[in-house]
Amino acid sequence: MARSVTEWVNVTGDISIIARESGQVWFHRPSGTQQELDPFATAMTGNGSAGSTVGLLDGALNLGFAGIEKRLAQPEPTVAGYIVALAGAYHTSVHTPRNLRRAASRFEELGRPEVAAYLEERAREETGHDRLALKDLHALGVPGERLVANYIPEGIKPLCERFDELCAQEYPIGCIGYSYCLERIAALKQKSDIDRVQALCPDGVDATRFLRSHSCLGSEVTHVEETIKFVASLNADDRIKVVQETYESALIMAEGYNHELFKSEAEMLDQLQQALGEALPYLPGAYSSLREEGGARPAS
Numbered sequence: 001m002a003r004s005v006t007e008w009v010n011v012t013g014d015i016s017i018i019a020r021e022s023g024q025v026w027f028h029r030p031s032g033t034q035q036e037l038d039p040f041a042t043a044m045t046g047n048g049s050a051g052s053t054v055g056l057l058d059g060a061l062n063l064g065f066a067g068i069e070k071r072l073a074q075p076e077p078t079v080a081g082y083i084v085a086l087a088g089a090y091h092t093s094v095h096t097p098r099n100l101r102r103a104a105s106r107f108e109e110l111g112r113p114e115v116a117a118y119l120e121e122r123a124r125e126e127t128g129h130d131r132l133a134l135k136d137l138h139a140l141g142v143p144g145e146r147l148v149a150n151y152i153p154e155g156i157k158p159l160c161e162r163f164d165e166l167c168a169q170e171y172p173i174g175c176i177g178y179s180y181c182l183e184r185i186a187a188l189k190q191k192s193d194i195d196r197v198q199a200l201c202p203d204g205v206d207a208t209r210f211l212r213s214h215s216c217l218g219s220e221v222t223h224v225e226e227t228i229k230f231v232a233s234l235n236a237d238d239r240i241k242v243v244q245e246t247y248e249s250a251l252i253m254a255e256g257y258n259h260e261l262f263k264s265e266a267e268m269l270d271q272l273q274q275a276l277g278e279a280l281p282y283l284p285g286a287y288s289s290l291r292e293e294g295g296a297r298p299a300s
């Protein structure tokens with residue numbers, strides 16, 4: 001009988017993730033004195049399995065988000081916050097196909113056609129997702145093209161830069177870890193999250209196209225499953241790099257999202273209006289801080 005697979009990756013100086021094929025995952029701190037007796041002190045070299053690889057990937061995400069858990073912002077959802085999120089969604093998707101194709105052609109040059117084919121396929125699947133965010137902005141009465149041309153949420157910028165860098169590397173395997181991070185987090189969004197946003201929108205307005213497709217209801221779930229299978233099939237060195245980048249991307253994402261969520265509604269409205277060069281369209285009851293200040297005025 002084949003032995004069950006155990007995989008491990010050191011993600012920070014002092015924490016390794018260990019995962020078993022059965023789904024068991026734990027965090028391991030190598031103890032200084034028993035280093036030579038510690039089987040996880042050297043890098044893994046064996047094969048992966050879907051069960052253990054997903055344990056490493058999700059373990060890396062959990063570790064990345066653990067640092068900010070105690071200071072996690074949990075604001076009430078607002079239309080202004082949602083418009084900011086849509087602008088962020090646009091920026092995290094607009095260059096994805098181009099970036100993934102760049103990484104794919106590098107793997108082609110490196111004689112790794114299976115990685116190139118996987119990335120090409122992902123590039124095809126992600127094509128047009130930026131348009132979904134623009135359509136949602138338009139549905140809310142916001143000139144999406146003008147907004148995104150002048151505005152990228154500060155917390156989203158480092159994430160986009162990270163992806164650009166990863167895809168341009170000599171050995172761009174890390175871009176798979178980054179994509180896993182974004183897609184796995186998106187796939188956690190439930191129907192109730194979409195309903196909450198829908199409830200903010202005026203009746204008859206469909207502004208949740210991007211959110212639906214990047215949630216448990218959309219294609220993200222299959223993308224995540226396919227990525228797990230693919231990463232599990234990679235050699236140990238590649239799996240280590242992918243898991244380490246999932247952790248690094250999760251750190252950047254956690255900080256960035258938190259930064260955005262801590263902004264007051266007035267601050268967000270101010271930034272959006274500056275980028276648009278005009279007031280946001282009037283949506284009945286949508287902007288609470290304006291209401292508090294004496295009533296929102298319809299944009300003329």
Ligand SMILES: [Fe+2]
Pocket residue numbers: 093126129214
């Ligand atoms: Fe997407």
Ligand SMILES: [Fe+2]
Pocket residue numbers: 126183219220223
């Ligand atoms: Fe996706």
